[in-house]
Amino acid sequence: MIAVSSAMRPSLAVWKFTSCDGCQLSLLDCEDELLALAGAVRIAHFTEMSKAIAPGPYDISLVEGSITTPDDEERIKAVRASSKYLVTIGACATSGGIQALCNFTEPGSYARTVYAHPEFLSSLDTSTPVSSHVSVDYELHGCPIDRGQLLEVLLAFLAGRRPVIAGHSVCQECKARATVCLLVENATACLGPVTRAGCGALCPSLGRGCFGCFGPSDTANVPSLRARLGANGATDGQVSRLLATFNVAAPKFRAREEGVTP
Amino acid sequence: MTFAESFVVDVDGLDALVQVLIQRGYETKGPTVHDGAVVPGPITGVREFPRGVRDEQAPGRYRLGKGDERLFAWAVGPGSWKADFFPANQVEWRAHTSEGALSFAEVGTASTPLAIIGARPCELAAIEVFDRVLGEGAHPDPRYVTRRDTCFMVVVECAVPAGTCFCSSMGTGPDVKSGFDIALSELSDADGHRFLARAGSSHGADVLAAIPHALASELDLRARLESLEHAEASMGRHLETEGLAELLARNIEHPRWSDVAERCLSCANCTMVCPTCFCSDVLDISELSGALERRRVWSSCFDLDHSYLHGGAVRSSTSSRYRQWMTHKLSTWWDQFDTSGCVGCGRCVTWCPVSIDITEEVEAIVRTDGAARVTVPTSRSDS
Numbered sequence: 073m074i075a076v077s078s079a080m081r082p083s084l085a086v087w088k089f090t091s092c093d094g095c096q097l098s099l100l101d102c103e104d105e106l107l108a109l110a111g112a113v114r115i116a117h118f119t120e121m122s123k124a125i126a127p128g129p130y131d132i133s134l135v136e137g138s139i140t141t142p143d144d145e146e147r148i149k150a151v152r153a154s155s156k157y158l159v160t161i162g163a164c165a166t167s168g169g170i171q172a173l174c175n176f177t178e179p180g181s182y183a184r185t186v187y188a189h190p191e192f193l194s195s196l197d198t199s200t201p202v203s204s205h206v207s208v209d210y211e212l213h214g215c216p217i218d219r220g221q222l223l224e225v226l227l228a229f230l231a232g233r234r235p236v237i238a239g240h241s242v243c244q245e246c247k248a249r250a251t252v253c254l255l256v257e258n259a260t261a262c263l264g265p266v267t268r269a270g271c272g273a274l275c276p277s278l279g280r281g282c283f284g285c286f287g288p289s290d291t292a293n294v295p296s297l298r299a300r301l302g303a304n305g306a307t308d309g310q311v312s313r314l315l316a317t318f319n320v321a322a323p324k325f326r327a328r329e330e331g332v333t334p
Numbered sequence: 335m336t337f338a339e340s341f342v343v344d345v346d347g348l349d350a351l352v353q354v355l356i357q358r359g360y361e362t363k364g365p366t367v368h369d370g371a372v373v374p375g376p377i378t379g380v381r382e383f384p385r386g387v388r389d390e391q392a393p394g395r396y397r398l399g400k401g402d403e404r405l406f407a408w409a410v411g412p413g414s415w416k417a418d419f420f421p422a423n424q425v426e427w428r429a430h431t432s433e434g435a436l437s438f439a440e441v442g443t444a445s446t447p448l449a450i451i452g453a454r455p456c457e458l459a460a461i462e463v464f465d466r467v468l469g470e471g472a473h474p475d476p477r478y479v480t481r482r483d484t485c486f487m488v489v490v491e492c493a494v495p496a497g498t499c500f501c502s503s504m505g506t507g508p509d510v511k512s513g514f515d516i517a518l519s520e521l522s523d524a525d526g527h528r529f530l531a532r533a534g535s536s537h538g539a540d541v542l543a544a545i546p547h548a549l550a551s552e553l554d555l556r557a558r559l560e561s562l563e564h565a566e567a568s569m570g571r572h573l574e575t576e577g578l579a580e581l582l583a584r585n586i587e588h589p590r591w592s593d594v595a596e597r598c599l600s601c602a603n604c605t606m607v608c609p610t611c612f613c614s615d616v617l618d619i620s621e622l623s624g625a626l627e628r629r630r631v632w633s634s635c636f637d638l639d640h641s642y643l644h645g646g647a648v649r650s651s652t653s654s655r656y657r658q659w660m661t662h663k664l665s666t667w668w669d670q671f672d673t674s675g676c677v678g679c680g681r682c683v684t685w686c687p688v689s690i691d692i693t694e695e696v697e698a699i700v701r702t703d704g705a706a707r708v709t710v711p712t713s714r715s716d717s
Contacts (some may be wrong), residue, residue, distance in 0.1 A: 092410040109622060111622075117350055226390065227620055236618070239637070240636075241599070241602060243601040243606065243687075244600060244602050244606060244632070244637075247602075247607065247632070248423060250413055252369040252371040252373065252411075253396075255509070256394055256396050256398070256684065256687060257370050257371055257396050258411075262336035262602070265688075266599065266601070289601075290638040290639070292600075293597075295595050296598070297597055297599060
């Protein structure tokens, strides 16, 4: 057991920007490991868990959410300045999230659709990843992130080693668990071949094509997959829809700058 | 009973074969239908075999349909026996740290021997390729060797190749000559539905003697040869192997590598379904409890991380990765293991989501041997 006195333990801070809270909840979901983790790090700032806030600087910061307001823009700089290591967690923080759909429409059009009085909002025209604003030490993908991968990043940080997290496609996870390829076996529209592994190929194992929650893999060749899905009968618009979800603004998934309307 | 003799076994006799192997303490596995494909699975009797099933295979396409009374009228599906000898995720050793001291624990080998009933000739050929890779050399994998040495192998010759099959080009099928304990050929004609059986080892002869069998007639033997001739004539693909290793070696800057890279997804499906691809990654896992674990997991030359050295990946372009895979399989494998790395099973062709066909890629280079030298980029962005 890695358990040291409070003063010796590295401090952990968790920050929320524009997001649904699901990724930071993954930390609380580490039920079996949570006590051991709390023995290895000093949880200094995690408002979803506790109102007790210890002042910075922090050894490691987990940042959830995208940058969508003028306040976010300033706050992320302060988080960076007070963090030794900054790890972004989830699709919002790493690619802008589903709210980045607004990047591809006329400014304010989503706000007018959703809110009766959008004039009370103070937001930017775009939703952007944290890495567009400050330097990031590590990015953990997924919508939401995988609990096991989150623990792995923290363990690697504590051990001073590189996290064991793959950048390859979901296909390899399907093959490792002997799931028959849905794309080849029944022409299911599946984003697995261009999507980063990490979920354990959850959806394909249940007969659903991959939704692309983890964003583009290291080597994603989206134009080639688009051509195949098109040959299988999907229209260009349908393929764009498929790509325009949690990682719509990830450069490799972004098919074009327009075409997705609220 | 001698090795050279052939016997006739009916479907009930095949069931008896499974029962004998179970009684003798084997874990019995064979082809089964699961999730719309023929894949390896547990077998407790003849009912689990893919009876009445036919497959339709083409580049990037696989469908199962209805067949006749036969149990083995299909070609190989996505799963291979590789996973039984070279698991996708295997713990190599465990260790524990406590107060600064490190203690190691050995990880045992599965003690139940495996009996495979219904491997195809190309699959046996693939396992024999694996024998050279993992079972020989200065550092054989002890768990592989144990698992392989204790394995009982029943091979069923091929009567119905798929559209992506080319074992006859690679000399690995549709018949089988050696390396098995029992070889079966399924016959279905005016003389009925039956199997021609040959023993390939004393162990196989012993098991064959324990099940109902009759001496094969001249007609049975001729029916087998006709079935094999028909199979050979209906291979969906062909690969010219004469001079192939040299052809690829002198075309490492061929423009086709960049052409295929436009289509290749780098998803690694071809390497995962390939029954001879053996690349692995070694992962060290540490836990908060102080437990440490070293695992060997399947990896692929299509991964960017696979060629990662300090500072970056050696093969960062898709063209360089595809070239590495194909030239290894068909050319440098000879230098390394004195055999082809390809057995012509066609899995990489069928299970490529974008229908890349290794035989077509070779043909394209054959047609334009020595085409204008272009430098394959090694530091190209994959965007």
